[in-house]
Amino acid sequence: KQEVTQIPAALSVPEGENLVLNCSFTDSAIYNLQWFRQDPGKGLTSLLLIQSSQREQTSGRLNASLDKSSGRSTLYIAASQPGDSATYLCAVRAGTYKYIFGTGTRLKVLA
Amino acid sequence: GAVVSQHPSWVICKSGTSVKIECRSLDFQATTMFWYRQFPKQSLMLMATSNEGSKATYEQGVEKDKFLINHASLTLSTLTVTSAHPEDSSFYICSATRTASETYGYTFGSGTRLTVV
Numbered sequence: 001k002q003e004v005t006q007i008p009a010a011l012s013v014p015e016g017e018n019l020v021l022n023c024s025f026t027d028s029a030i031y032n033l034q035w036f037r038q039d040p041g042k043g044l045t046s047l048l049l050i051q052s053s054q055r056e057q058t059s060g061r062l063n064a065s066l067d068k069s070s071g072r073s074t075l076y077i078a079a080s081q082p083g084d085s086a087t088y089l090c091a092v093r094a095g096t097y098k099y100i101f102g103t104g105t106r107l108k109v110l111a
Numbered sequence: 112g113a114v115v116s117q118h119p120s121w122v123i124c125k126s127g128t129s130v131k132i133e134c135r136s137l138d139f140q141a142t143t144m145f146w147y148r149q150f151p152k153q154s155l156m157l158m159a160t161s162n163e164g165s166k167a168t169y170e171q172g173v174e175k176d177k178f179l180i181n182h183a184s185l186t187l188s189t190l191t192v193t194s195a196h197p198e199d200s201s202f203y204i205c206s207a208t209r210t211a212s213e214t215y216g217y218t219f220g221s222g223t224r225l226t227v228v
Contacts, residue, residue, distance in 0.1 A: 034216050043117065043204055043221035044155075089154065098145060099206075099217060101155045 002027045002094050004102035012108045013080055021075040021105045023090035028068050034099065035064050035075050036089045044089065048075070080109045113139050115207050117220030124195055124227055132190045132223045134205030140185035141207035145217070146178075149202040161188050195227045 091099040161182035
């Protein structure tokens, strides 16, 4: 059974700092992995999608890496801003069409 | 880009009544839609998978008679919470994918906050 874990559960950093969010999954047989952002009381916004054959994806200040063999993905946020404050979720798509979500990391960037 | 519209964004209903939530793909045909539930400070838990024109597949522990899902067209799926009770209060989110290909990501709706009083 696929399980997805995110560390840390919560993170508070000063503005401008670079930071790394971690996601680990137990079954390496995945099709892709997706990082999402969720603001309080809102739906999910897709940030980056990494296919199983890819090692990383970049979008602006965000960079996501994937190491399928070790069951890990990281989301790197450069030069963090208060507007980056949100909950970040990773999700893996495995043998069926559904996504299994991680537990999330609540990020707070202090001005 | 792919857009999924979910309506209503919030609803308050009395215990014992039924509530319908709509999920629409606005600019693409969604062969498969998913319904998730999220309790406060927890992650999303998949409730069911619906494919257009066929019965939904429910996850273990989800009551299919309580959470009725209809996916009558390629752009619309509905979730009806029947005889709602306070413990059904939660955040419900739908997602859709345009194709069965495993390389596609999913687009999520904005969610519906259900409060049963």
